[in-house]
Amino acid sequence: MHGSLSAAWLLVALCAATGAYCLLRMRSGVEEQRRTAGGEALMGFGMALMAVPAAVLTPPRWAWLLYAVVFGGAALRALWASRAARGHHLHHLVGTFAMAYMALAMAVRPAAHAHHGGAGAPVLTGLLLGYFAVYVLWTGARTAPSATVSGGAVAGGVGGTAPGGWGDRPELARACRLAMGIGMLAMLLAM
Template sequence: MHGPLSAAWLLVALCAATGAYCLLRMRSGVEEQRRTAGGEALMGFGMALMAVPTAVLTPPSWAWLLYGAVFGAAAMRALWAARRGAHHLHHLVGTFAMAYMAVAMAVRPAAHAHHEGAGAPVLTGLLLLYFVGYVLWSGARLVPAGATTASGPAFAGWGDRPELARACRLSMGMGMLAMLLTM
């Protein structure tokens, strides 16, 4: 990740905390939530690794290719899972964006480090538009997230809190925007 050092470390912390919470969500009693949380944990930890400032750690080209392969495989899994629901389409776009950024860093790391080149490619712009829309949509969904029952507020286990899962997805969407903006 390129840009101010403090912003990069904040992004690393946000993505790592999101990944850790997604690991907690994997303890849910609902199988679909566990499966979704596993994919989101991979995204959170992968984003944290990719956001480590280049002033601290500059991975070799093969590491970026490894990231690309891991997220390419995750994109294939999300493509297969997309047959079951629309949320998996978001996972597909997210994993594809991660693979895209990793391969871009492997191919031209020096150009990204010094912001050389002819500007943002069309694909980066399309991904930015998608994630801006996703962040706005998921942020709006957080507003009415208070669930209650006849006896008062409903409390589910940490793995079954929909408002926390939405906040988790919102933070990863904002992280993805920050990472795409530095491309």
């Protein structure tokens, strides 16, 4: 993607750290959480690879096509999983579609990547930007800690859930998704 070098490296670090945490979440005892964490780890590491500054690494056209195939396959998997009408699977579908879209845009215009020009269809990019902006605001509001007064004591927590193993904490998973949403916004803006 494009943009300032320091911002690009911060985005790489954010996405790689998010992907690494999602790999750790795959140790959960709940199968659905493991499956979701695996898809999110793929997104995090894929975003980190795509965000490496062009001044450091300019992938060949076939690499962008490979990204498009991998994320297109992940989008099909998310589409299959969303048939049960689960909200997060629909979000994962939009995210993997956005990744495939950005990879295809970069494959079609590899010279634009090297020269920091624009790529992609402006209307679709705008729709994706709008979706991820709303998602980031919504997830950020849900991630913010809430305080509940009970018997004179203030109990902090997110969503009223009791903390379990640190890999199974829903607020950490939401923070992961928030970080990836912010990263997606940055990548779409850089297109």
